Amino acid sequence: MFVLIVILILIVIILSSLLILYIREVHHLKSQLEQLEAGSQMELTTNTRNPAFVQLYQKLNYIFSGSHARDQRYIRSQNQLKQSISDIAHDIRTPLTSASGYLQMLKDCTDSAKQLRYENIIEKRIAELKDMLEELFLYTKLTSEEFSLECRDTAVFPVLSECMIGLYHVFEEKGIEPDIRFEDEALCVSAAPEALSRIFRNLINNALLHGAGGLCIVQKGTTLTFMNPIENAKAIDVEQIFERFYKADQTRKKGSSGLGLAIVKELCLRMGGTVKAEIREEQKLAITVTFLPGHPLKGPKSPEKNESERQRGIQEEC
Numbered sequence: 001m002f003v004l005i006v007i008l009i010l011i012v013i014i015l016s017s018l019l020i021l022y023i024r025e026v027h028h029l030k031s032q033l034e035q036l037e038a039g040s041q042m043e044l045t046t047n048t049r050n051p052a053f054v055q056l057y058q059k060l061n062y063i064f065s066g067s068h069a070r071d072q073r074y075i076r077s078q079n080q081l082k083q084s085i086s087d088i089a090h091d092i093r094t095p096l097t098s099a100s101g102y103l104q105m106l107k108d109c110t111d112s113a114k115q116l117r118y119e120n121i122i123e124k125r126i127a128e129l130k131d132m133l134e135e136l137f138l139y140t141k142l143t144s145e146e147f148s149l150e151c152r153d154t155a156v157f158p159v160l161s162e163c164m165i166g167l168y169h170v171f172e173e174k175g176i177e178p179d180i181r182f183e184d185e186a187l188c189v190s191a192a193p194e195a196l197s198r199i200f201r202n203l204i205n206n207a208l209l210h211g212a213g214g215l216c217i218v219q220k221g222t223t224l225t226f227m228n229p230i231e232n233a234k235a236i237d238v239e240q241i242f243e244r245f246y247k248a249d250q251t252r253k254k255g256s257s258g259l260g261l262a263i264v265k266e267l268c269l270r271m272g273g274t275v276k277a278e279i280r281e282e283q284k285l286a287i288t289v290t291f292l293p294g295h296p297l298k299g300p301k302s303p304e305k306n307e308s309e310r311q312r313g314i315q316e317e318c
Helices: 001-038 051-108 112-141 156-164 168-174 191-208 261-269 303-318
Strands: 152-155 179-182 188-190 216-220 225-228 274-280 284-290
Touching: 001 051, 051 112, 112 261, 152 156, 152 191, 156 168, 156 179, 156 191, 168 191, 188 191, 191 225, 191 261, 191 284, 261 274, 261 284
Parallel strands: 179 216
Antiparallel strands: 152 188, 216 225, 225 284, 274 284
């Protein structure tokens, strides 16, 4: 009987000691949590080697680490959004302010030659503003989960030719003769024609607006590479080039929304394709788009005659 009483007393002492230890550990944890609540980035530590407490602290640290990472991403996202809004507001305000200034000059001008020059400048600024707003609207649509594209077998070469002809006057103004190399002019890919056209226009416009002259387009399989010389390869971050509002030209003097390549990326992804950028041959930016293969069209229409007629028409207008 005496032995049993001693054993019970020892058990009570051990349990009491453990209880006191656990109460102290709970208070220790509470203190650390209060510090975290106050903004501390500390890692939780335990004063005991009890496996249950060790596992508890590890789990809490894992949860708080993930929460902190999400908070940091949210803060970065909010800062990027604020910067993006500031950038797009600046981009929109620039041609608007310019057009407003030239409109005032036009009102006060009596020289017909100057009036014509001012009118042309105003038209260009309004066109820049229109393009920016259209790209902003399109990008907003693309980032919506409800937006979808209806892909079908689409001939690539006619769509590209249409885009090149539409920008013929820009190539002529800049004195650029594009180099187009197609290994298969009958190539068909799975794509929405309007989206394919937008991708090509944006890539060509990017080369014309930010390039240093010259444009080479190479087709191999379902891959097209748009390559153009650039002035400062080190200023371009190929990892960020497809992010919204990204601009290597931080002076923001060139009239663009900074959404052109972001739209290219979104459209490619929506159609199951890919896009990447890299610096080649020292001072050349190469943007490569790859599409899902399509089936050859039955009785493909040859665009030579229509394209030739359009070319002559554009040349006569210019």
